Amino acid sequence: MGANGSGNGAAGGWSPGLRESALFDRNAIAEIQRKAREGIYDIRGFGAKRKVPHFDDLLLLGASVSRYPLEGYRERCDTSVTLGDRFAREPIELEIPITIAGMSFGALSAPAKEALGRGASAMGTSTTTGDGGMTPEERGHSDKLVYQLLPSRYGMNPDDLRRADAIEVVVGQGAKPGGGGMLLGQKISDRVAEMRDLPKGVDQRSACRHPDWTGPDDLEIKIGELREITDWRVPIYVKMAASRPYFDVALAAKAGADVIVLDGMEGGTAATQDVFIEHVGIPLLAAIPEAVESLKDLGLHRKVQLVVSGGIRSGADAAKALALGADAVSVGVAAMIAIGDNDPALEAEYAKIGTAAGFYDDWQAGQDPAGISTQDEALAARFDPELGGRRLANYLRAMVLEIQTLARACGKSDVRNLEPEDLVSLTIEAAAMARVPLAGTKWIPGLDEDD
Amino acid sequence: MSTETALEVVDLSQTSVRELNQRLHDAASGGPQAWQVVHPGGLHSIAAGLDAPLDVDIDGHVGYYCAGMNKEATVRIHGNAGVGLAENIMSGSVVVDGDASQSAGATGHGGLVVIRGNASTRCGISMKGVNIVVGGDVGNLSAFMAQKGALVVCGDAGEALGDSIYETHIYVRGSVASLGADCIEKEIGEFHAGELSGLLEESGVDADPGEFRRYGTARRLYNFDIDNAGDY
Numbered sequence A: 001m002g003a004n005g006s007g008n009g010a011a012g013g014w015s016p017g018l019r020e021s022a023l024f025d026r027n028a029i030a031e032i033q034r035k036a037r038e039g040i041y042d043i044r045g046f047g048a049k050r051k052v053p054h055f056d057d058l059l060l061l062g063a064s065v066s067r068y069p070l071e072g073y074r075e076r077c078d079t080s081v082t083l084g085d086r087f088a089r090e091p092i093e094l095e096i097p098i099t100i101a102g103m104s105f106g107a108l109s110a111p112a113k114e115a116l117g118r119g120a121s122a123m124g125t126s127t128t129t130g131d132g133g134m135t136p137e138e139r140g141h142s143d144k145l146v147y148q149l150l151p152s153r154y155g156m157n158p159d160d161l162r163r164a165d166a167i168e169v170v171v172g173q174g175a176k177p178g179g180g181g182m183l184l185g186q187k188i189s190d191r192v193a194e195m196r197d198l199p200k201g202v203d204q205r206s207a208c209r210h211p212d213w214t215g216p217d218d219l220e221i222k223i224g225e226l227r228e229i230t231d232w233r234v235p236i237y238v239k240m241a242a243s244r245p246y247f248d249v250a251l252a253a254k255a256g257a258d259v260i261v262l263d264g265m266e267g268g269t270a271a272t273q274d275v276f277i278e279h280v281g282i283p284l285l286a287a288i289p290e291a292v293e294s295l296k297d298l299g300l301h302r303k304v305q306l307v308v309s310g311g312i313r314s315g316a317d318a319a320k321a322l323a324l325g326a327d328a329v330s331v332g333v334a335a336m337i338a339i340g341d342n343d344p345a346l347e348a349e350y351a352k353i354g355t356a357a358g359f360y361d362d363w364q365a366g367q368d369p370a371g372i373s374t375q376d377e378a379l380a381a382r383f384d385p386e387l388g389g390r391r392l393a394n395y396l397r398a399m400v401l402e403i404q405t406l407a408r409a410c411g412k413s414d415v416r417n418l419e420p421e422d423l424v425s426l427t428i429e430a431a432a433m434a435r436v437p438l439a440g441t442k443w444i445p446g447l448d449e450d451d
Numbered sequence B: 001m002s003t004e005t006a007l008e009v010v011d012l013s014q015t016s017v018r019e020l021n022q023r024l025h026d027a028a029s030g031g032p033q034a035w036q037v038v039h040p041g042g043l044h045s046i047a048a049g050l051d052a053p054l055d056v057d058i059d060g061h062v063g064y065y066c067a068g069m070n071k072e073a074t075v076r077i078h079g080n081a082g083v084g085l086a087e088n089i090m091s092g093s094v095v096v097d098g099d100a101s102q103s104a105g106a107t108g109h110g111g112l113v114v115i116r117g118n119a120s121t122r123c124g125i126s127m128k129g130v131n132i133v134v135g136g137d138v139g140n141l142s143a144f145m146a147q148k149g150a151l152v153v154c155g156d157a158g159e160a161l162g163d164s165i166y167e168t169h170i171y172v173r174g175s176v177a178s179l180g181a182d183c184i185e186k187e188i189g190e191f192h193a194g195e196l197s198g199l200l201e202e203s204g205v206d207a208d209p210g211e212f213r214r215y216g217t218a219r220r221l222y223n224f225d226i227d228n229a230g231d232y
């Protein structure tokens, strides 16, 4: 999809007599016209573009007379987190509570994956493989690498499994709960084709269900097999899309997951139907309290760690997610932007492919002028992985400073001491979903007085 | 003390699967190469993750994921196998005397899986280079999204054989209840005749290669085409 303005009036400005329909706005009209021409749904990258209740609808309560704050910069505010100490002999120790989400080689170029590894390693955190397997560049540049086991099993092999620092069983992704994947033929280079055991240039469909297990009882046995193959060394995560998190989290935890990765409907994707991105799943804000309640009901909160993702942009978003009870957050789209996606310096290049910096989301098409979401060698060669890595590290560093600033203001010596009591909501919707009171009231819609 | 040539016997009514697997994994760097497992009792993940040319005989029935992700080892199951037999096998061979449950050989990248009895649904699902030979029948949706390798069925095949198939070669001696999307019957040329008789011979399954028919991809779903939308 190209650039779309918003607001009233014709392109170029409002003039008297022009009134845009709220329902049939320019996006809706353009999409009807496109469907009529092409006869197919829109596939794109990025995450949901519609507005959903989000962390912007929450505020933190800084300390005052009734609480006292910690001294900014001087008093310690710990950011480290251990993931997967429930069953694994070697849990993952992260220095910061932000990880890099699974993004496949195939969706991203090899140098882009390298940049993610460099930036994350500089900050003492982990990166994650994706659909398509593990590349040597990625393993080489990521001190801590999480290896995904996806339904497609593209590139899955036991050597990489044993080389990984953690294994993530992917049940679903926030951008497409219940959906599989598709890497379009134009992104299938020789190398991608070989890693996935498919002919070059064909669409690579990824199944939506795992080939060798179905329900939660099977999942428990599957996790057992992965532990056996890796001699119970590394943690096993289960990643799921947020749709019925209370039950899904409980079943995954019961099946033996060390870590739950919960991806809200805002979560990014490399290539998914727009209708899926915008209309399936629940916002992260609503999902975290359900997941935390589920873990608490099992006596497993903080024992099975909760990593959350979906639309995390800033330290403020992360701090609020931690306050709701997550142990860490994960970023996808933000990491891509940090390493150079949607860079205004490429404006002329974006214009050539009918889009604009700040709007580019055709990550499925493989024409990325920044050399990130592409397998075109010439485009990928433009991307500097060292610079990208430095930018990612800078971005993560700034985010961590933001989280610490907010945590200290709330009087916390550890970012994970942030709690729901530190939050209020700006809207009734967010108050109901996040289960924190509407600012200035004690009101949490949906909770009885004695809850 | 065992020597390299002695047969190492492990009794799973006395020893845990964890201990067995650890010993089998440790054997990659030396130690006994021939193993016999008794009283497997349908336990899961027996001999999963082997990474050396070991020889493992299992006397009885096994549960899920027996010989999962096998590399190099030869594993023989003198009984039936549960779900996900030899899933994601890379190399070596896994032979079952009896029947195998769902998803046998799922996503296997290489090696050989032989099921002398019948295999249930989704046999060879998403297979990526493994060869699978089934002495009896296979269930519905076998070779679903199968990418590479060959599936040989000496009996009958269930519904939707080879649905959304990529480049796997399927050979069936008996009847096929139905073919899945983009799967069609194809000629058996010289290459395929050789592949089929080679696999029958290698797996020690007695069947006349001349009685088989071959199925494979029509390559109509390889790149999205709106006119085929109903087939996806």
Ligand SMILES: Cc1cc2nc3c(=O)[nH]c(=O)nc-3n(C[C@H](O)[C@H](O)[C@H](O)COP(=O)(O)O)c2cc1C
Binding pocket: A045, A046, A047, A101, A102, A103, A104, A107, A108, A129, A130, A131, A148, A170, A172, A173, A174, A239, A263, A266, A267, A268, A269, A270, A309, A310, A311, A312, A330, A331, A332, A333, A334, A336, A363, A373
């Ligand atoms: C380019 C791209 C590729 C992705 N590939 C995968 C993948 O292979 N496997 C997966 O589980 N999730 C994948 N995701 C989803 C991310 O792991 C994560 O859930 C999501 O990006 C989080 O939301 P955010 O982008 O708003 O931070 C991908 C996301 C993007 C942006």
